[in-house]
Amino acid sequence: MKNKYKTNSDLETQEIGKIFSKEIVVGDVILLFGDLGAGKTTFVKGLLKGLKFDGVVTSPTFSLVNEYNALMNVIHIDCYREKNKQRWINIGLEDYFNNSNLVIIEWPEIIMDIIPKNTIKVNLKHIDKSTREVFFS
Numbered sequence: 001m002k003n004k005y006k007t008n009s010d011l012e013t014q015e016i017g018k019i020f021s022k023e024i025v026v027g028d029v030i031l032l033f034g035d036l037g038a039g040k041t042t043f044v045k046g047l048l049k050g051l052k053f054d055g056v057v058t059s060p061t062f063s064l065v066n067e068y069n070a071l072m073n074v075i076h077i078d079c080y081r082e083k084n085k086q087r088w089i090n091i092g093l094e095d096y097f098n099n100s101n102l103v104i105i106e107w108p109e110i111i112m113d114i115i116p117k118n119t120i121k122v123n124l125k126h127i128d129k130s131t132r133e134v135f136f137s
């Protein structure tokens, strides 16, 4: 898979998520960077399709943590509304990092020091109304 993609629709970004899902192994931690509306959750929807989850995938903005039983157990976290690191520690964030979960985190910036060092970073950039750049680092 390439390091950088340009997508022209919601579905194209999902497609990149789907392709990316083939490279994932259980235990991986994936960090998603990008502004509000950049397409982070959209990317995760495609990723979960690629992992054979065919239910509805919603943003964890309010729930904070969503869990999906796909090809592997997937924990989808969004730190946007909870910027207090201590609360994430209290929720038990660190317990999710183990070899039975794939952990995906949107807005991880405020909890970087309690996330394992070895992560895959996915960056989404809003170019215009329907164009996004997706790059991996």
Ligand SMILES: Nc1ncnc2c1ncn2[C@@H]1O[C@H](COP(=O)(O)OP(=O)(O)O)[C@@H](O)[C@H]1O
Pocket: 007, 008, 009, 010, 011, 012, 013, 034, 035, 036, 037, 038, 039, 040, 041, 042, 043, 059, 106, 129, 130, 131, 132
């Ligand atoms: N190329 C594209 N890729 C992803 N989303 C797109 C694209 N073009 C338009 N959109 C729209 O942008 C929004 C992205 O929302 P979302 O994935 O929830 O972003 P985030 O999780 O980064 O806040 C959706 O409404 C989606 O339909």
Ligand SMILES: [Mg+2]
Pocket: 040, 041, 042, 059, 078, 106
């Ligand atoms: Mg989101």
